[in-house]
Amino acid sequence: MTTKLIKGGTVFVNGHLVKTDVRIADDKIQAIGNDLPAADETIDATNKLVAPGLVDVHVHFREPGQTYKETIEAGSKAAAHGGFTTVGAMPNVDPVPDTPARMQAQTSLNQKEGVVHIFQYGAITHGRTSEELVDFHGLKQAGAYAFSNDGSGVQTAGTMYQAMEGIAKEKMILAAHVEDDSLLFGGIMNAGKRAEELGLPGAPSVSESAQVARDLVLANATGVHYHICHVSTKESVAMVRFAKSQGVNVTCEASPHHLLLADQDIPANNSYYKMNPPLRHEDDRQALIEGLLDGTVDMIATDHAPHSQAEKSKDDMRGAANGITGSETAFPMMYTKFVKGGICTLEQLLNWMSTNPADIFGLHEAGHLEPGKPADIVIFDLTTQRTLNEADYLSKGVNNPFTGEQVYGTADLTLVDGKVVYQR
Structure with a gap:
């Protein structure tokens, strides 16, 4: 069993923002809380959403x-x-x-x-x-x-x-x-x-x-x-x-x-x-x-x-x-x-x-962080200002009027079923 611990972040859980940790076992969320056991990999989410x-x-x-x-x-x-x-x-x-x-x-x-x-x-x-x-x-x-x-x-x-x-x-x-x-x-x-x-x-x-x-x-x-x-x-x-x-x-x-x-x-x-x-x-x-x-x-x-x-x-x-x-x-x-x-x-x-x-839309496995649900999780950086840049886009299309805007809230890490599918 592969385990990950997302530590030190502000977590959106049950409609509220809470300072807590998230532990993942294989592809599912195993636990949300403080003082969770150590894991094979620790992801530092300090000051992150x-x-x-x-x-x-x-x-x-x-x-x-x-x-x-x-x-x-x-x-x-x-x-x-x-x-x-x-x-x-x-x-x-x-x-x-x-x-x-x-x-x-x-x-x-x-x-x-x-x-x-x-x-x-x-x-x-x-x-x-x-x-x-x-x-x-x-x-x-x-x-x-x-x-x-x-x-x-x-x-x-x-x-x-x-x-x-x-x-x-x-x-x-x-x-x-x-x-x-x-x-x-x-x-x-x-x-x-x-x-x-x-x-x-x-x-x-x-x-x-x-x-x-x-x-x-x-x-x-x-x-x-x-x-x-x-x-x-x-x-x-x-x-x-x-x-x-x-x-x-x-x-x-x-x-x-x-x-x-x-x-x-x-x-x-x-x-x-x-x-x-x-x-x-x-x-x-x-x-x-x-x-x-x-x-x-x-x-x-x-x-x-x-x-x-x-x-x-x-x-x-x-x-x-x-x-x-x-x-x-x-x-x-x-x-x-x-x-x-x-x-x-x-x-x-x-x-x-x-x-x-x-x-x-009845997508019961999505939209909520809960033990037992798939580990579909995103970690956002809300504090660093970045420029939306055409060179960073992963889509084949670059037809976007917002390119060049200064923004906060870019994704640092995206997990689907516990696997990293995007990392800054």
Whole structure:
């Protein structure tokens, strides 16, 4: 039996920060407390934060089919670098995991290539864009942990209603990319003053909120657990708040970039600021923060979306791919701007980035440090200031607007099942 003792750190346990030690035996947490017996290896965590591995329910690993953008290996190493030990991989790969055989192949590949725990989404419809529903039961049996067409909104209400009925029957989560294509009008960023200043076509924010309104009514009718991906508008937040008060089974996530940036922060026509949903107005950003603080927004998820340099040639959003990387910058940016900035406590941030996503998505082995649970642990350095540097990224994608920021809260060590998967 191999044993490790993480000593002298501040440990996030049962929702509280406690000065204590953690003893690991093989792949599990054996004990948490003071005066624990010596171990084969002692890890000094003095002045460091010891937390459950972060949980990100929204990443894009691009393999198979687009490995020039990212691979499962690179994406999972990037996740570990950011302190994540459990991730949910979206189904916009090629082939799409839309049949039991494809789902089985995808989950096997994730297991073989990944260094963190990877849970795989199944598609809602065949090819992720058609109106033909997948075999929800078959995909669940083959390893799907939830269903999503992320990257595309389900355009027809009838299709969404039937999908919700089928997914509710399986007691699974439907994670929706909410976007009504008929309301985009060719826009490539949020419609408004900044789009006009940059001379770029704008898409109105109702393209999101109109579909949220539709889906909340359908979710209420079907009883499905409806989860909204990367919520970004004040109207969406208000509707989710109301729906929760009416007993609708709805949860939602916000991404770090929508919490940290508004469209007015876009410095120029720069494709590193092009994402979907786009950066919204400042009052939308404030509504997201209020939603997090009052429990309307349940969690933070990165929407880690790596692209090649050619697809993100910086000088023009037109024709550039949507999305930014997030796995390696999410926790340090949120800690620096929100915790050190006085917006929230460290405990709240850890709940949003670890405990809540694990609990809501039924990932019972993740999100908590407890004896008997897998030793999925991250040690963060909260006191040393570092610069987010492209050369340090482990993702194949470097399309990130936060590069160059001075941050605190970088990961020193990440363990998955007691094994080191990232070390500074």
